[in-house]
Amino acid sequence: MGVSIWEWAEWVAEKELSSTLRRRWVHTQGVAARAAELGPAMGKDGALLTAAAALHDVGYAPRLALTGFHALDGARFLRDEHGADERLVRLVANHSFALLEAEERGLRETLESEFPLLDEPLLVDALVYCDMTTTPDGEPTTAKERVAEIEGRYGADSLVGRFIRRASPExxxxxxxxxxxxxxxxx
Known part of the structure; x- marks a missing residue:
């Protein structure tokens, strides 16, 4: 019997994040746990959601951070080094309204052309939910608290601060x- 998509995703994320970005790894584990809780409600896409949750921040890994935009770097890594499932790669690329951050970085056209947003609103929303209701320490939180934490961590005038303010209504x-x-x- 082969390895499930979730097991493979957890292995990849742990390999890339656990030793270099410990707090990011803890957050990732929390996001994946939230996704696993949603699994039954997601039906056949439960494992895909959990895999995307495990991999959503893999692009922060120092060896993968080529553009400095983790959503794009992570998606390229999954596509190019692992030949990962297209839906999984597109979820990672577009998680948590990444198109708005890509726009702030001058990379929107690149992200849109390489990794178009999935036309699966519930699946896309579910990944946003998992990421934006999990603290950097992997604990459950509210979306409002999470957005405030991100803005506070990066600074209101930073690129990420501007992005998160624009994305918060979505x-x-x-x-x-x-x-x-x-x-x-x-x-």
Whole structure:
């Protein structure tokens, strides 16, 4: 029996993040745990969501940070070094409204052309939910607290600070949609 997509993703993320970016690895584990909780609600895409959650920040790994934009660097790494599933790569590339950050960095056209946004709103929103309701220390939080933490960590006038302010209405809406979908799930 082969390794599942989730097991492979966890192995890759641990290999790339655990020794060089310990806190990022802890956050990643928390995001993946949130995704695993959503798995049953995601049906056949539960394992894909969990794999994307495990890999969403892999582009921060120092050896992979070629452009300095982790979403693009991570997606290129997964595509080029691992030949990863296209949907997985596109989720990593576009997680948490990365197109808005790409725009701030002058990389929007590059990201859009290499990794078009998936036309699967619930799956895209679910990854936003998992990332934006997990602290840097891997603990559950609210999206509002997470956005405030990011802005505080990077600074309001930084590139990431500008991005997170622009993205926050979309982040809050995505989280609300996932929460509503979870409430509507039969028990």
């Amino acid at each position: 982040i809050f809406a995505a989280v609300a949609r996932v929460e509503a979908a979870l409430v509507a799930q039969p028990r």
